[in-house]
Amino acid sequence: MQPLIVTAELRNGFVSSDPWSPALDGILAYQVMREKLGDEEFAIRNHRSDLQEPVTGVPLAEESDGTLSWYQCSSPVYQVALEHKRFFHRRFDAKPAEKYWEPPGKSGKVLVAAGPYKNARLPATHHITPRVQWACIGDPAEIRRLLAKTTAIGGRLGAGMGRVREWHVEPAGEEAETLARTHRPLPVGHTAAESLTGPVMPWGIRPPGRNPANITECAMPSHREALDAEA
DSSP states (O other), rough: OOEEEEEEEEOEEESSSSSSOHHHHHHHHHHHHHHHOOHHHHHHHHHHHOOOOOOEEEEEEEEEEOOOOOEEEEOBBOOSSSEEEEEEEEEEHHHHHGGOOOBTTTTOOOSSSSTTOOOEEEEEEEEEEEEEEEEEEEHHHHHHHTTTTTBBBBBBBGTTTEEEEOOOOOOOOOOOOOHHHHOOOOOOTOOGGGOOSSSSSEEEEEETTTSGGGGEEEEEEOOOOOOOOOO
């Protein structure tokens, strides 16, 4: 394990609802679990928090406060050229659904005002930036192998957002090691958390972030636009 700077060179920026995403440990954990479970089982579990299990085998160093543990990787660092809100629309497509029509005697109506088929106008914040970087402490060869399978980051991937043009994983120095350990959400009460100037809020401190066992009250870092040159 060694200090590293990981860079995602992007084609069209990325979508994220907060300044602490996408998380590098989450990106790597996604590929680790996909390899472990296989594509079919992974697809079943991916959107079911009740079926998600703790992720092991992520090629990052870990830190612990005695109760919780998390990976030594920073929050994303990027400089925004432009930031704007986009809207994605979800509509029930009646024509393809006709072959699943219920037998006579049913109402024949699909509820689109509520429930799983609800029509929706969904906002998303699009960050226009040429690259995203993370400082981390990890195994460079394994990180490169997993990232080679990652073609996009952030949200709205199905709409073509967050496409990655190229990944770089490069050795770094002490500054990157410090950032990997401190420029990230940290549990309230942790020594390094005292220096963070962002809000305090519940946060999934390690993947899977939606698992209640991984959510704790965290001090959050302020957004950073660049890594120091000596990092």
